[in-house]
Amino acid sequence: MNGFREAVCAAVATVPRGRVATYRQIAWMVGFPRRPRQVGMVLKGLPEGTDLPWHRIVNSKGYVPSRGRWWGAMLQIERLRAEGVEVDDLGNLDLKVFGWDGTAS
DNA sequence: TGATTGACGTTAT
């Protein structure tokens, strides 16, 4: 069965509200530091009714990838804002502030 | 069935 998706699911669920994590961070958590792309692929295939805060996952640049689906990115940005994360219309946020290390509260 | 792309990251130039 698929464990990778489950692992990513658990890792994303570990991210607290008002905080964002990078793909590399998630990949490292699940034990696959060499598969940041697959993490994105899993999130891409997530259902709309998912309970996972996939919108908290951003790239190392601290910005929402969205790769063309700006509309979806906008929704994601709105969601992050609703959680207290300060994001601009470009999807850029301050990883230095909202970036979750997994060790600090 | 094989080849290409992909919510990215890292290393080299």
Add this chain to the structure above:
DNA sequence: AATAACGCCAATC
């Protein structure tokens, strides 16, 4: 310092 190319594994065409 910034830009370019490469690498990883899986899913999709």
